[in-house]
Amino acid sequence: MATFMFTRVLDPATQGRRSLDVTADSLDGALKEMVRQMPAVEVHLFDHTGVLRPHVLCFVDGESTRLEDRSRPIGPNSKIRFLQAVSGG
């Protein structure tokens, strides 16, 4: 079981839900399950080409990542956090 955690800025897309537990072995699997369960979030985290939006931060188990390596394994207690943008003024 991995847990996604969302900034409250995303409340309009998540209906106020700040976390989501998913079962997956890889980051890619976890992301796909997250989008399946919360499809409205996808357009806000990823651009039209599927790349993480430039000012959105994602931490996987405390490590800042741009999600390039989506094949990386995740553990049963992994935390995947999407944070509010901190750039842009």
Add this chain to the structure above:
Amino acid sequence: MQLAIGTEKGGYVLDPATGQVDGPVFPGWKVTAFGRVPGGDHLAGVGSNWFGAAVHRSPDFSEWSQVEAGPGYGEERALSEIWTFHAVGDTVYTGVAEAGLFRSDDGGTTWSGVEGLNQHRTRDQWVPGGGGLCAHSILEADGTMWAGISAVGVFRSEDGGVTWEPKNEGIPSPLSEPDAPRPEVGYCVHALAHDPAVPDRIWRQDHAGVFRTEDGGDTWERIENGLPAGFGFVMCRDHATQRLFTVPLHSDGNRVPVDGAFRSYVSEDDGDSWHVAGAGWTDTPDYSSVLRGAVASDGDGTIAIGTTTGSVWVTEDAGDKWACVPARFPRIGAVSLL
């Protein structure tokens, strides 16, 4: 009567009679457009410079949910902002940036591109202007449609939106070379209005001034008699009185009212001449401007105008008397009557 106010930081509901404000909805997000599914849900265009844009839907303007299968170009190009909604029969259209139109035939649940415009043969010549590259104005009457795209121009469709042709003859060429041939596109329309009873007479607030067509856009003529400036973003028709309203700004390089005199101007002769609309305006210098989506009319005397400094002006007698509502908001980009 209540007003929906879309701002840089959330959406609000305003009772102009009392100044009571409810909200915000979508706190922290830009609310860029309001609309309504024919006979059904409210719609809101909501966006963020960081998290992108989406359409939200509500049965009561209180509980909102994001449309999951919203408008989008797929991997072809980005959709960065929702600019307008326009209902035609059972269909609702939205105009977006990067410029294009999308339509929903199922109450806003799913959306598909208006490909005759979105894939237009001139598309590779569409270049963003100061306001980006957005489709912001939609008109329709008896199967004929018009779309206004900033920095591109007006397009007309005579087959219900299947095929489109640019209609900008009479608008000054965007090219500075006097002998250069007129390009098909590159005309920066800011707003459109018409009277459905006479649909081919269209008024156009353009980057280059104020214009009118009597033939559905085939030819345009300048109509600025009495205006202190031709620049602006507003064109609004009160159908009951056949009055036409705009809010002039000094120029494209100085987008504020001339001499700080914030006023709406009215034409009572279909644009032949203009004068200050009624009374109630402040003599205090006011350098607010009005953006293209921040004007709403019920067509029967009530008009509301939101400004870039967060004030809201309302008339309920077709412009004879204006009052500034005692409430202030973040920069206003969208106004709608509820």
